[in-house]
Amino acid sequence: MYRAAVAMCGDRDDADDLTQATFLKAFERFESFEKGTNCKAWLLSILRNKWIDLMRHRNTVGQILQIDENIVAGQEQNDEIKYSNCEDLLANFSDEQIIKALRSLPAEQRFPLFLVDVEQLSHEDVAEIMDMPIGTVKSRTSRARAILRTKLFSHAKEMGFTGGER
Amino acid sequence: MNHLTEEQFEDIMQGLLPEPEHLTDCDLCRELLAEKKAIANRMRSAFDSVKPDKRLANNIRMQLTDKAVSEQPQSARRLSNIRFKRMAWPAAAAAVLVMAVILGVYVISPSSAMAARAELVKIHNHNLSTDHEHEFYSEADPVKLAEYFKSKLGFSPSMPITDQGMALRGCCVRHFRGQVVGSYVVDTPQGIMSVIVVTDKPETLGMGGKFECQGRVFWKSSFAKCDMVTVRLGDYSYCAVGEISHEYLTELLSRLMPDTHQ
Known part of the structure; x- marks a missing residue:
C-alpha cells in the first residue's frame, strides 16, 4: 500500500499521509468490503480515491496533469531511440530515477502501469480499481510504458548511458 | 507480416497469451517485448527499495487501536459524536482485524x-x-x-x-x-x-x-x-x-x- 502511495505522490511525507488516510478510510468503510473479494484491490481503490481527494483539496490536479502532459509531448520526439540491451541500459538508472520517471507520467497512466507492472495485478483487478473498462486499462498501460521508455531512453542519451545504442 | 498489437503484448506480459510463433520470426516484436519486460522488471526492482518508516505502521496501528477501543458497545453509546458511530461493533472489530492483518499484526476481537x-x-x-x-x-x-x-x-x-x-x-x-x-x-x-x-x-x-x-x-x-x-x-x-x-x-x-x- 505504501509503495502505491509513493507511486501516486512521489513525496515520502505525502505517501505517509496517503497511506494513513487510506487505512482509516478503509476502517470507516469496512462494511462496503465484500467478503471473498480481493482485499488488496479494494484497498488500492480507496487509496486512489483518497489521492484524488487530497489533490482536489490542494486544488492542484489540473496543474499537475497539464505539466506532465507537456513534458510527455516534448519527449515523444525521441521515440526512435533504440538500445540493443535494454536491461543493461536500465541498470544505469538509480531506483529513485526510475520512480521519478514513473511519477512524471499523468496519474491516469501512472497508476495502471504501476498496478500491472509493479504490483502484478490482473487487468480485471486494475479495471475495478480504476473504475474503467479492461480495454482502457490495457491501452493506458501500454501507452504509459511506451512514454516511460521514451523518457528513460531520452534521459539515458543525455547522460551518456550505454546499453548498446543502435 | 502482421505485427503484434498492443493488446496482444499486454496479454503476453500478463501470461494470458502464450508467446506466438510470430516472435521467432519478427525481430521488431521480439525486441519490443523484451523492452517491455525489462522496463517492468526494472520498475519492480526499483520499488523493492521503497519501505515505509516503522513509525508509519505504528501510527496506523495506534489509530486503529484507538478506533477499536472507542468502538466498544458502551463507549459507542456514550460517544454519540464519533465518526464511525453507524458501524456495528462486530463490523468494526472485523475491520480492525483485517487492517491489523494487513499491517502485519495479530488479532483484535470485540471482547472487553x-x-x-x-x-x-x-x-x-x-x-x-x-x-x-x-x-x-x-x-x-x-x-x-x-x-x-x-x-x-x-x-x-x-x-x-x-x-x-x-x-x-x-x-x-x-x-x-x-x-x-x-x-x-x-x-x-x-x-x-x-x-x-x-x-x-x-x-x-x-x-x-x-x-x-x-x-x-x-x-x-x-x-x-x-x-x-x-x-x-x-x-x-x-x-x-x-x-x-x-x-x-x-x-x-x-x-x-x-x-x-x-
Whole structure:
C-alpha cells in the first residue's frame, strides 16, 4: 500500500499521509468490503480515491496533469531511440530515477502501469480499481510504458548511458 | 507480416497469451517485448527499495487501536459524536482485524478483555511515540520517578532492579478503562518495554496463560506485535508490555519488589 502511495505522490511525507488516510478510510468503510473479494484491490481503490481527494483539496490536479502532459509531448520526439540491451541500459538508472520517471507520467497512466507492472495485478483487478473498462486499462498501460521508455531512453542519451545504442 | 498489437503484448506480459510463433520470426516484436519486460522488471526492482518508516505502521496501528477501543458497545453509546458511530461493533472489530492483518499484526476481537489489551498496547505505543513526548516525564532516577508517581497517583509503584543492561527511561500518567494509571518505560538489551500499573486483576485484562515462576504467579498474553506479562503485587497488577519475549518480560517483573508501595 505504501509503495502505491509513493507511486501516486512521489513525496515520502505525502505517501505517509496517503497511506494513513487510506487505512482509516478503509476502517470507516469496512462494511462496503465484500467478503471473498480481493482485499488488496479494494484497498488500492480507496487509496486512489483518497489521492484524488487530497489533490482536489490542494486544488492542484489540473496543474499537475497539464505539466506532465507537456513534458510527455516534448519527449515523444525521441521515440526512435533504440538500445540493443535494454536491461543493461536500465541498470544505469538509480531506483529513485526510475520512480521519478514513473511519477512524471499523468496519474491516469501512472497508476495502471504501476498496478500491472509493479504490483502484478490482473487487468480485471486494475479495471475495478480504476473504475474503467479492461480495454482502457490495457491501452493506458501500454501507452504509459511506451512514454516511460521514451523518457528513460531520452534521459539515458543525455547522460551518456550505454546499453548498446543502435 | 502482421505485427503484434498492443493488446496482444499486454496479454503476453500478463501470461494470458502464450508467446506466438510470430516472435521467432519478427525481430521488431521480439525486441519490443523484451523492452517491455525489462522496463517492468526494472520498475519492480526499483520499488523493492521503497519501505515505509516503522513509525508509519505504528501510527496506523495506534489509530486503529484507538478506533477499536472507542468502538466498544458502551463507549459507542456514550460517544454519540464519533465518526464511525453507524458501524456495528462486530463490523468494526472485523475491520480492525483485517487492517491489523494487513499491517502485519495479530488479532483484535470485540471482547472487553481484548479491548483492555488493546488499551495496554496503546499506552505502550504512546509512551514510545514522539507525538506524545510532551506528556512523558524523562527520568532515569527511580527515586525521582517514585516522587513523580506519588505526586500524581498518591502512591509509588514498585520498580525493578535495573542492572544487566536495563535502564529506566521515564514514566507517564495515562488513562486506562477511564481511570488514571501510571506507567514507566524500561530500556533493555532486548528492546523497550512499558510497565503499566493498574488496579484491575489480571483475569479481567484478558491475560490467558497463567504460570508460575520463582514462586510468583504470572499471566501472559499478546496483542498486535506486543507480548505482555502481568503479575499481581498487593492491590496492583503490573503489566509489562513490549515487542519482547514473554520470558524476558517475566524476568523483568520478577525483579519487582513486592513491598515497595508507599
